[in-house]
Amino acid sequence: MSDATGPQRVRVVLPDEESLRGAIELLERASLRARVVEVRSSVPLSEDLAELAPTRRSRAPSWGIAGGIAGGVAGWLLALFTAKAYPIVTGHMPIVAAPTSGIVIYEGIALGAVLATTFCVLREGGLLRRRRRETQPHDEERPPTGAIAVTFEADGVLASRVAAFFAEGGWRKDTT
């Protein structure tokens, strides 16, 4: 809170959902309209609380479909090129047998969809950045199980009032 004019962030840790709801209502009553920029919890929150902070809709379904298509094409190419690369007759079957290629394509679709979905979840959650994993400042300040860490953002004066509000209430606070 060195600079009292720019936007400030206030991070508080609340023991459970009930306290969070209570705190937000009290803030509301006190007309302290700070913006919630991040909510962290070790178990998923009720939907109303999960919506406190802005989140983007997950693209996992689209990624899954795209991955499935890519995987299916990859499976088809695999079946096609492995047969074409060594085009010999076995058991009087066609070199590229449609039903057997279909099986490889089917598995390719499933594998592609699973891989793409996983990639999407990790990417959207910011879990692919190996470096940052070690250096994130709040790594040391994770909320204990069941508790919820909320980060408010507000202009300097408001931010200090929010911080003071939480200090008075005896809640843990943490400003950045």
Next chain:
Amino acid sequence: MAGSGDRARERLALNRFRPWLVVATLASGALTLLFFYAWGYQLWNGIGVVGMNRPVSWGIYESTFVFWIGISHAGTLISAILRVTGAEWRRPVTRCAEAITVFALCVGGLFPILHLGRAWKVYYVMPLPNSRGLWPNYRSPLAWDSVAISAYLIGSILYLGLPLLPDLAILRDRASGWRKRFWTLTALGWSGTAQQWRSLEAGIKVMAIVIIPLAVSVHTIVSWDFAMTLVPMWNSTIFGPYFVVGAIYSGIAALLVAMALLRFGLKLGDWLTDSVFSKLALLFLVMTMAWGYFTFSEHLTAWYANEVAEARVLWTRLTGAAAPPFWTMVVLNFVVPMLVLPFRRGRRPVPLCLVGIGVLIGMWLERILIVVPSLATPRLAYTVGSYTPSWVELSILAGSAGLFLFLYLVFMQAAPILSVWEIAEGERHEAGPSPVGAGGASSAGARTAGARRDAGHDVGAAATGGA
């Protein structure tokens, strides 16, 4: 919810040291060593140390392969079905079931390799570019196997792993020293932001939908290893669904045994409740009947058509050399479950565990009864053979169970065996009035209209006002 629930979760996640765990880990570790010793012996001396011969060129390895792949359907498939249908009682079941899948696949996936005459050439089956210009033959069911099982293994690992991240993060946040470093690495920096939760839940939904047809296809393809051939009693259109049903059946049996052991061994009765067992038992009962139906159909058609080659195999099973295991199988897989499961008292953990063990034995017998009698009575009656497994095969069979248990027990040390966050979410569903599972459609307003009388209902307004 916070106080007691949190403590309970803590217990679930962290309190794992028990003497019997050490004993079990050591014992299964010893069996694992036996597994690798026997395999090494076989590699060193040649595949001939097994009891197979001509015409029985597949034996315990293939049936145990089918067995483990069947067990693997415990987890991913069942948990996916329960997730897709939104069955609340899945919450304590999913993790321990999915772990069964992954490790059963790891173990089962070894069998096609170790049954090879030249296991060190297994990479010939993989689509690796090579100087010979020779790629695998995807017209072969074994090549489908390699694709399907790799896809299923990767899918199952990810399907286990994604919902595991939040739990690993919980462990990381409480641990210190090398454990903290281990869980820091495995939790991938999960910090529980709302965005992460939202993406995870969307991702799990997609995965659950994809994994169901994948699991069905895997065991169908395993059955096609047999059904594609001209071998009597193998060439059957019923084999795909028959194997899938058998797989789910043996999978539920394995899951019930595992759940019973976890419940009593780790005192997890608060979560693995009688009610969870009872619900799973009803599914078990359905699968018993389905299995009985398929087995009856398979044998009825062979008996009625009375084709020479098939009839020989059929009578080998019914009254011939394979009759003792066959009727044991019928008793363990059908008679006993049908006598126990329909009754409420039979659907309690202890009887379920015992029935489950019986079904596991019965399902293994089913697979060996599919593999061996058909091969031992080929079409040209002159080449009729028999099969007696060698100590190497029996050691590998026992060792594979040890290997599976060992992996499972090690996993239990590395991660919570019940899904902490999913259970916590479920507890909130029961306790809290705000229905989370209802999806994005339900608005804050709708919840406000509910009976709740605390400060929570206008949070949405506060948030919007703030933003």
Next chain:
Amino acid sequence: MTRWGMVVDVDRCTGCDACVVACQEENNVQIVGESEAANGRAMHWLRIERYVEGEFPDARVTFRPVLCQHCGEAPCEPVCPVYATYHTPDGLNAMVYARCVGTRYCANNCPYTVRTFNWFDPEWPAPLDRQLNPDVSPRVSGVMEKCTFCVQRIQGAERAADAAGREVADGDIRPACAAACPAQVFTFGDLEDPESRVSRLAKSPRAHHLLGDLGTQPGVIYLEGADWGGNAGDGEAGDETEPATTEPSTTEPAAPATAAAGETSP
């Protein structure tokens, strides 16, 4: 095109096993020894099946040499994940030992049970180790093998014909079993050539395929069902017993004495 094939006249077979031994020697087939043979692992590319009909003294013994049928639509081929067994353009069902990983799937799917597996590395007791055929590669442990129609002899005859600037003539090629058979049970040749001896024999009313109803299109044709007066073949109308006979087309459609159930005429 060529399609190599063989006619086996079961009625002529005396069950002497000379073909089995000749095959074993020609093709460097592993000698597994007594105890392994008792385990059902005897390795013969060619076996003589012996059937006894009736009760002594009214018993009748028949022999049927069974070797790889070199099926036109071979069930063993597509199941191999590594192309270790495949169909050559000249109709052979070929084995490529170097590719084989030993899944034994082909052996399962062979309805004739003619594929043999090297359960151990081969060893030949002295002095048999000195008579190995240099034209045939020995196989290692973990590899499937089976009758090749003595492909080394086929290739040898083709090379010799090439060197002499002519085509391979009918009768140039004699697999080891055919060469060793005192009763002339085996006749080898090109089934696509209508004038070849094997083609003419294949038109015999006694001709049938083993397990022909499976539709595997075998390249081996069995002649079976002669009148059992002790003069096998001679009494059959239109049957080819002498290489010189060249009138297969005059064959009367005499009702053939069909052999076992489930066998059909080609």
